Amino acid sequence: MKIAFIGGGNMASALIAGLAGKLAPGGNIHVVDPNPAALDKLFTAHGVSAATELDERVPAAEVIVLAVKPQSMREVASQLKPLLDLAQEAGRQPLLLSIAAGIRSADLARWLGGYAAIVRTMPNTPALIGQGVTGMVAAPGVTAQQRDAADHIMRAVGSTVWVEKEALIDPVTAVSGSGPAYVFYFIEAMQAAAEELGLTAEQGRELALATFAGAAQLALQSDEPVSVLRERVTSKGGTTYAALSSMEQSGVKAAIGGAMRAAAARGKQLGEELGAQD
Numbered sequence: 001m002k003i004a005f006i007g008g009g010n011m012a013s014a015l016i017a018g019l020a021g022k023l024a025p026g027g028n029i030h031v032v033d034p035n036p037a038a039l040d041k042l043f044t045a046h047g048v049s050a051a052t053e054l055d056e057r058v059p060a061a062e063v064i065v066l067a068v069k070p071q072s073m074r075e076v077a078s079q080l081k082p083l084l085d086l087a088q089e090a091g092r093q094p095l096l097l098s099i100a101a102g103i104r105s106a107d108l109a110r111w112l113g114g115y116a117a118i119v120r121t122m123p124n125t126p127a128l129i130g131q132g133v134t135g136m137v138a139a140p141g142v143t144a145q146q147r148d149a150a151d152h153i154m155r156a157v158g159s160t161v162w163v164e165k166e167a168l169i170d171p172v173t174a175v176s177g178s179g180p181a182y183v184f185y186f187i188e189a190m191q192a193a194a195e196e197l198g199l200t201a202e203q204g205r206e207l208a209l210a211t212f213a214g215a216a217q218l219a220l221q222s223d224e225p226v227s228v229l230r231e232r233v234t235s236k237g238g239t240t241y242a243a244l245s246s247m248e249q250s251g252v253k254a255a256i257g258g259a260m261r262a263a264a265a266r267g268k269q270l271g272e273e274l275g276a277q278d
């Protein structure tokens with residue numbers, strides 16, 4: 001499969017790192033980014049072909065991944081439109097796979113003159129080590145073959161979760177797109193507190209990271225609900241009970257809910273603000 005990336009920043013780099021080496025012979029990755037430093041890094045690490053501007057290599061790909069900031073999508077669509085028009089005149093319709101937060105498929109389709117083959121996705125950065133999870137939704141004009149191709153690409157860097165309604169991509173963003181940052185935030189807080197309690201930075205890091213990894217693996221491998229696993233750690237009148245009571249009093253659970261509602265609302269707002277441009 002030939003895949004073109006428009007935008008070679010953080011998330012594209014994570015996807016390319018996961019995909020590189022997994023493409024069948026003859027497949028390749030082409031990256032367009034105006035920042036030569038970003039291209040150099042990707043060329044050195046993964047041998048991708050690279051360009052600072054869009055050219056015919058982009059519509060020659062079977063899948064074009066749109067990996068620029070939401071605020072740049074309108075401009076990228078206007079640069080891409082003439083190239084996609086030419087491809088369609090030649091009887092080809094490459095699949096557009098957007099990873100941008102907020103941007104709705106219908107707006108993207110309209111900016112491209114009614115382009116039908118769009119899959120909107122929300123990946124996350126653990127894709128870098130093949131442990132990502134991607135929420136996905138297909139626009140009505142996507143063929144079964146294109147849907148499979150999109151799924152195949154995202155499965156190369158982790159697992160996929162398809163949703164039926166595009167509006168659910170904002171909640172997906174709030175859970176798994178932004179989610180790694182919440183986990184890192186929690187780990188940072190645990191590391192800082194570990195030091196305050198007298199452990200070294202190294203000890204705090206090792207204990208906190210191994211605890212996150214171990215607890216997540218245990219939950220993944222268990223048939224029981226996470227709440228049961230939590231209860232099993234929590235002895236009556238013990239240390240965990242003291243910690244969880246303190247969290248409850250500080251409103252940690254409510255704060256997490258509030259943070260996720262803010263993320264989903266921001267995704268929706270980005271779509272409304274940026275989709276209104278024409």
Ligand SMILES: NC(=O)C1=CN([C@@H]2O[C@H](COP(=O)(O)OP(=O)(O)OC[C@H]3O[C@@H](n4cnc5c(N)ncnc54)[C@H](O)[C@@H]3O)[C@@H](O)[C@H]2O)C=CC1
Nearest residue numbers: 007008009010011032033035067068069070099100101123
């Ligand atoms: N970072 C993350 O964890 C996630 C990001 N996303 C989405 O991925 C997209 C990219 O985000 P990041 O990689 O974090 O941003 P980034 O800022 O690291 O990367 C964006 C890249 O696009 C390039 N660019 C700007 N204008 C361009 C143009 N006209 N043509 C080609 N390239 C252009 C920039 O030079 C930069 O390298 C965003 O839409 C974001 O919503 C989605 C899921 C997770």
Ligand SMILES: O=C(O)[C@@H]1CCC=N1
Nearest residue numbers: 100101173177178179
């Ligand atoms: O913060 C953002 O807007 C992007 C989307 C999900 C993760 N990073």
